[in-house]
Every structure is written in structure tokens, then in C-alpha cells.
Amino acid sequence: MNQAGPDIRDIRPPYLIPLDWRGLAVLGAAVLVLLGLLWWGWRWYRSRRPPLTLLERTLRRLEATRPLMQAGDARAFSAAVSDVVRAYVEERFNVLATHLTTNEFLRDCLAQVGSVLQAHEHALAEFLNYCDLAKFARWSLNATEMERMFASARHFVATTAAPSPPPAAVNPEVIDVPLRQS
Numbered sequence: 001m002n003q004a005g006p007d008i009r010d011i012r013p014p015y016l017i018p019l020d021w022r023g024l025a026v027l028g029a030a031v032l033v034l035l036g037l038l039w040w041g042w043r044w045y046r047s048r049r050p051p052l053t054l055l056e057r058t059l060r061r062l063e064a065t066r067p068l069m070q071a072g073d074a075r076a077f078s079a080a081v082s083d084v085v086r087a088y089v090e091e092r093f094n095v096l097a098t099h100l101t102t103n104e105f106l107r108d109c110l111a112q113v114g115s116v117l118q119a120h121e122h123a124l125a126e127f128l129n130y131c132d133l134a135k136f137a138r139w140s141l142n143a144t145e146m147e148r149m150f151a152s153a154r155h156f157v158a159t160t161a162a163p164s165p166p167p168a169a170v171n172p173e174v175i176d177v178p179l180r181q182s
Contacts, residue, residue, distance in 0.1 A: 062153055072143070074145075078141070086105075106128070
């Protein structure tokens with residue numbers, strides 16, 4: 001054996017590889033570009049779709065109250081349907097409806113001469129009084145009564161959704177009268 005020295009050398013320390021920030025920057029930029037394209041595509045898609053009409057928005061909100069009806073919670077269902085109809089009346093007829101009692105609302109809205117609501121006074125009054133009985137008098141409604149309330153709300157919204165036709169212009173008939181010669 002050779003006594004000159006040990007033939008086993010010590011291990012070298014670990015070699016640290018520097019992190020390449022350029023690769024991460026490129027990846028981050030690609031993710032941002034992809035998110036930007038997705039956002040732009042979503043905005044473009046939404047702009048191509050026509051906005052929902054008042055009738056469509058109201059009918060969707062009414063349909064959203066169905067789970068309360070199916071759960072049998074008459075008070076919550078009546079409050080939700082009443083809120084939807086009152087919000088519809090506010091937007092459609094430009095009157096304050098959500099912060100008034102039923103009697104105040106009917107008195108103020110229906111007292112306006114020429115109001116479109118006058119034609120639907122009975123149906124609206126019956127619907128709102130029915131809602132008040134369930135909300136405030138804790139009147140218990142069964143599934144059939146809740147379904148009728150829902151149907152009356154849909155009917156009221158559907159019949160009043162179309163803008164009222166403008167009054168017809170009076171077109172006087174032209175009468176051909178011979179002129180007298182002197």
C-alpha cells in the first residue's frame with residue numbers, strides 16, 4: 001500500500017443552479033394574456049346578446065320564488081312574490097311602490113287619472129291583499145292557494161308588460177260640401 005495519502009477524496013459541496021426568472025416571467029405574461037383574452041371574449045359575447053326586457057327579468061325573479069312555494073313557507077313566498085310585483089310596478093309605471101302599505105299604494109297609484117294601472121285595479125288589489133294576509137295576518141296558505149297567487153302575479157305582469165298604446169289620433173272625416181256660387 002501506498003502511504004502517500006488517502007486515496008478517497010472528500011465530496012464536493014452542492015452546486016447551486018441559479019433560478020432563471022426569464023422563464024417565470026414568460027409564463028406569467030402568457031397567463032395574463034390568456035386571462036385578458038378570456039375577459040375580452042366574455043365581454044364580446046355579452047355585448048352581442050340583447051339585454052333582458054323588464055318582462056323577462058320579472059318573470060325570472062318570479063320563477064326564483066318557486067322553491068319557497070314548494071317548501072311550503074307561505075309567509076316567505078308571499079313576501080318574495082309581493083316584492084317582485086311591487087318592484088315591477090315601480091319600474092314599469094314609474095311610481096313608488098315598495099315603501100308604501102297596500103292601501104297607500106293603491107290610493108296613490110290608482111288615483112292618477114289615465115293611469116294604466118286603473119284597468120288592472122281589481123286584480124292588483126286582490127293580489128296585494130292576498131299577500132298581506134299571508135305576510136302580516138299569518139294566514140296559512142296551502143300549495144293550491146300559493147300556486148294561484150303565483151299565477152295571478154304572472155298574469156298581472158304579462159298583461160301589463162306591453163307599453164300602453166298611444167291614444168288614437170282623431171281623424172275627422174272630410175265632408176265634401178259643394179261651394180255655392182253667387
